[in-house]
Amino acid sequence: xxxxxxxxxxxxxxxxxxxxxxxxxxxxxxxxxxxxxxxxxxxxxxxxxxxxxxxxxxxxxxxxxxxxxxxxxxxxxxxxxxxxxxxxxxxxxxxxxxxxxxxxxxxxxxxxxxxxxxxxxxxxxxxxxxxxxxxxxxxxxxxxxxxxxxxxxxxxxxxxxxxxxxxxxxxxxxxxxxxxxxxxxxxxxxxxxxxxxxxxxxxxxxxxxxxxxxxxxxxxxxxxxxxxxxxxxxxxxxxxxxxxxxxxxxxxxxxxxxxxxxxxxxxxxxxxxxxxxxxxxxxxxxxxxxxxxxxxxxxxxxxxxxx
Amino acid sequence: xxxxxxxxxxxxxxxxxxxxxxxxxxxxxxxxxxxxxxxxxxxxxxxxxxxxxxxxxxxxxxxxxxxxxxxxxxxxxxxxxxxxxxxxxxxxxxxxxxxxxxxxxxxxxxxxxxxxxxxxxxxxxxxxxxxxxxxxxxxxxxxxxxxxxxxxxxxxxxxxxxxxxxxxxxxxxxxxxxxxxxxxxxxxxxxxxxxxxxxxxxxxxxxxxxxxxxxxxxxxxxxxxxxxxxxxxxxxxxxxxxxx
Numbered sequence: 001x002x003x004x005x006x007x008x009x010x011x012x013x014x015x016x017x018x019x020x021x022x023x024x025x026x027x028x029x030x031x032x033x034x035x036x037x038x039x040x041x042x043x044x045x046x047x048x049x050x051x052x053x054x055x056x057x058x059x060x061x062x063x064x065x066x067x068x069x070x071x072x073x074x075x076x077x078x079x080x081x082x083x084x085x086x087x088x089x090x091x092x093x094x095x096x097x098x099x100x101x102x103x104x105x106x107x108x109x110x111x112x113x114x115x116x117x118x119x120x121x122x123x124x125x126x127x128x129x130x131x132x133x134x135x136x137x138x139x140x141x142x143x144x145x146x147x148x149x150x151x152x153x154x155x156x157x158x159x160x161x162x163x164x165x166x167x168x169x170x171x172x173x174x175x176x177x178x179x180x181x182x183x184x185x186x187x188x189x190x191x192x193x194x195x196x197x198x199x200x201x202x203x204x205x206x207x208x209x210x211x212x213x214x215x216x217x218x219x220x221x222x223x224x225x226x227x228x229x230x231x232x233x234x235x236x237x238x239x240x241x242x243x244x245x246x247x248x249x250x251x252x253x254x255x256x257x258x259x260x261x262x263x264x265x266x267x268x269x270x271x272x273x274x275x276x277x278x279x280x281x282x283x284x285x286x287x288x289x290x291x292x293x294x295x296x297x298x299x300x301x302x303x304x305x306x307x
Numbered sequence: 308x309x310x311x312x313x314x315x316x317x318x319x320x321x322x323x324x325x326x327x328x329x330x331x332x333x334x335x336x337x338x339x340x341x342x343x344x345x346x347x348x349x350x351x352x353x354x355x356x357x358x359x360x361x362x363x364x365x366x367x368x369x370x371x372x373x374x375x376x377x378x379x380x381x382x383x384x385x386x387x388x389x390x391x392x393x394x395x396x397x398x399x400x401x402x403x404x405x406x407x408x409x410x411x412x413x414x415x416x417x418x419x420x421x422x423x424x425x426x427x428x429x430x431x432x433x434x435x436x437x438x439x440x441x442x443x444x445x446x447x448x449x450x451x452x453x454x455x456x457x458x459x460x461x462x463x464x465x466x467x468x469x470x471x472x473x474x475x476x477x478x479x480x481x482x483x484x485x486x487x488x489x490x491x492x493x494x495x496x497x498x499x500x501x502x503x504x505x506x507x508x509x510x511x512x513x514x515x516x517x518x519x520x521x522x523x524x525x526x527x528x529x530x531x532x533x534x535x536x537x538x539x540x541x542x543x544x545x546x547x548x549x550x551x
Contacts, residue, residue, distance in 0.1 A: 050459055075461035087455025089474050096458050148460070158459075 001026040001188045002047060003025040007056035009042055009212075016042050018212035019056070022037070024205065029182050029189045031199040034209035035235070041190045043209070044158050047190065048077045052119040066073065074084040078149030078157040078187075082164050084141045092118075092144055093129040110175065121177065129177040139170035146178065150185075159191045163198070175201055196236055200248050201271075208232055211282055220248040246273040246305065251289055254304040261299035269297050272305050317538045324531040328355050331524060333335070338520040340462050350509040357527060362505040365423050365498065366491045370428035374492075376431075376435070377438030381480075382468065385446045385494030396439060404436035412501050418522055426498025426505075433494055433546040434487035441483025477547055485540040492533040506532065 002024045009017040013065055017039040018046045024030045032040040046298055047058055049070045058065045062214040090179055093114045094101075100110045115125040121143040133141055142162060159178075161307050163171045168230035179202055182189055193199055200205050208215040208223065208231075216223060216232045226246050227233040237244065252268040265288040266275055327334075335348040342348075380396050408429045415425030450470050457467045473480075496507025506507040506529045513521030 048459060052457070071463045073461075073462045074459060079456065079459035081452060081456055081459070083450070084461075085450075085452040085454075086458070087453060087471060098462075102461055102466075145456075183484040 001061060002190065003030070003059040003062075004043070004047075005057045005059065007043070007046060007053045007058060009039070009046060009051065012137045015210050017046070017053070020057075020209075020212065020214055022207055022214060022217065024188065024190060025187045026188055027180075028205045029191065030189065030205040031203035032192045032206060032207050032209060033195065033196065033199045033203075033235075034215075036194060039212035040194075040209050041160055041192075042189060044160055044192050047156075049078060052261075061107055075102055075152060076154055077154075078151075079155040080142075080145050080149045080157070080159045080162045082161045084133075086141055086144060086147040087106065088133050088150070090132075091129065092123075092131050092136070094131065094150045095144060096151050097109075098148055099203075104247055105152075120150075121147045122180065123147075125151060130222060134256075136278055138166050139174060142166060142275050143177070146174075146181070148179070150187075155188065157187050157189045159189065161192055162193070164193070164195070164200070171198075177203065178228060196244075197247070200244060208235060210235075213219040220244075224248055243273065246276060247271045249301050251275050254307065255289045255298045255300050256304070257298040259299045261286045263289040265286060265291060265294075265296065266300070275300055276302075276305055317535075317542065320531060320535050320538060324528070324535055327528060327531065328359055331355050338523075342520045344520045345520050347497075348522055350512065352512065353504060353508065355506070355524075357531070358506050359528065361423070361503070362492070362495055362507075362529075365427055365503060365505060366430065366488065366495050369427045369495075370434055370484070370488045372427075373431050373434040373438055373487055376377075377435050377483070377487075378412075378442045378480060380439055381442030381446060383527075385472075386444060391393055393443070393465055397443070400436040400439040403432040406432065408433050408497050408503065412497060416501050418508075421502035423503040425500065425501055426495060427502040430491050430495055434491045437483045437486040437490070438480070439483075442476065445479030445483075448470050448479060449475045450492060454521070478544060481540070481547060482545055485537065487545070488540070489533050489537050491538060496529055498512055506515045 002022075004022040007020045008015065020039075020043060031042060034040050034135055042051055044262075045218065046053045047060070047065065049065055057251070060073075060077075060301055063251075064302055088100075093111075094116045097110045100113060105113075114129065118125040121138065123143055126138075128140075128144075134145070136144065144221055145162070161176045162178075167197055168172065175198060178189070181200075191202065200223075203220055205217070206220055206223050207217045210231050215235075216228045217224075224236055224241060227236055249272045250268065251266055251270050251274075253271060254272065255268060262284075263282065263284060264278075266278055268289050275287055279302055281286060286299055288299050289297045291297055332349045332351075338345070338348040377400075378402075384393040384396050411429035411432055412425050415428045419425045419428065453471060454467060454473070457471045458464075462470065494509060495503070495505050499505050499507035499511045506525050509521040509525035510529075513519060513523075513525065
């Protein structure tokens with residue numbers, strides 16, 4: 001889907017992105033993770049050509065991004081940034097309609113799409129359409145930012161620390177939303193963050209960057225279980241590694257199919273950490289497991305979590 | 308609705324201004340009583356309407372030119388290509404402002420002759436700074452995140468300018484134009500010293516001929532003209548204010 005081929009970028013002699021190669025498959029939720037200054041934002045912005053790379057090539061669906069005019073390219077790529085960047089003088093509906101208008105969609109189609117997206121982001125279309133950004137809370141603004149990026153059904157979504165500026169509770173809700181949207185739409189998402197917990201929660205693929213180089217590429221489980229360098233080990237956090245493992249493994253992996261249990265069930269997609277939390281809270285050592293539709297699949301035991 | 312209209316100072320200023328403009332001679336006896344010995348009591352070398360129209364045209368032309376050039380320069384120096392010229396443009400506009408308008412007139416007359424033309428040049432130079440400065444401040448005041456999001460979503464440079472930067476900067480730009488025009492209305496009176504017909508003409512005639520009523524008549528109308536314009540701008544600012 002996206003392919004970075006030996007991409008480099010330097011500013012005034014300082015190399016920010018150093019000979020970086022990375023391939024992200026269709027439908028992946030790839031998180032670019034690293035400390036500030038590791039070149040992750042620069043990498044992201046080179047994909048939609050807000051920054052031009054010095055050398056190497058970036059291909060989107062096999063096509064070199066430089067083969068297309070930047071404006072045309074960007075209308076095919078959703079873009080969400082930390083401080084949402086909503087246009088303060090436009091209504092929410094107009095903000096979301098930005099790219100469809102640039103693409104000259106018909107008015108009816110735009111209106112229908114705006115309402116559909118507001119509903120997707122759990123914002124009531126009737127209540128929010130005609131509001132202005134400053135009338136919304138930070139979390140709501142960020143939801144609109146995501147809706148705007150999805151408006152023209154882009155092939156790829158670029159997200160630059162989108163949830164870094166909101167409070168922890170809102171962030172948690174927004175992370176849940178974007179995970180759900182990824183599941184429902186199957187969009188390829190490239191997501192920049194410095195927050196390891198966020199990366200472990202959302203990613204199907206994590207690329208850890210260090211000084212503009214790729215330090216490790218792997219699934220969240222890979223990264224936590226087999227850090228390939230001291231840098232990765234330190235960054236993922238040598239302390240509390242067990243808890244991190246619990247948060248990247250799913251209940252489904254440890255479930256005993258067909259065994260019944262009493263009480264409030266937990267979904268198979270939940271992490272082991274969530275299951276542990278539930279057990280601690282309810283002072284029990286056994287939870288029934290259900291699928292997303294509520295069908296009983298089996299149960300999970302406390303001992304299974306640490307097996 | 309009616310009450311609101313009556314309470315607005317704009318309405319009263321318009322009525323007073325129109326009344327004085329059209330019917331100044333009616334106050335002849337008042338001026339005659341206050342300043343005995345001045346004949347005629349009311350300035351009559353040109354009609355007040357005629358002077359107002361000429362004054363208005365002069366300021367309108369100079370301010371339109373200053374707005375076009377000022378906003379244009381501000382747009383230019385806030386583009387990547389023009390960034391290097393930002394300081395230069397600012398210095399040039401400041402120098403234009405520092406020159407006393409009388410000095411600009413004195414320099415412009417030999418080149419352009421007497422009449423409205425040197426006045427228009429002086430007004431233009433004098434009115435440029437507030438517009439340039441405010442337009443630059445307005446455009447630079449657009450949050451980087453908004454600009455970044457706009458280009459990131461595929462607006463062309465021209466679309467970013469027209470649909471995002473200028474509308475967001477409009478209130479600040481307009482404030483600059485408002486200052487520039489209001490100052491220009493006052494400054495234009497000096498043009499009468501070099502033969503431009505303005506509401507300052509009675510003022511200069513009155514000063515030269517020791518006919519104080521003429522000074523009052525001209526000064527009153529210039530002041531009301533400036534106040535009226537400022538109030539109209541206030542209306543416009545409110546109409547363009549960011550929604551919500």
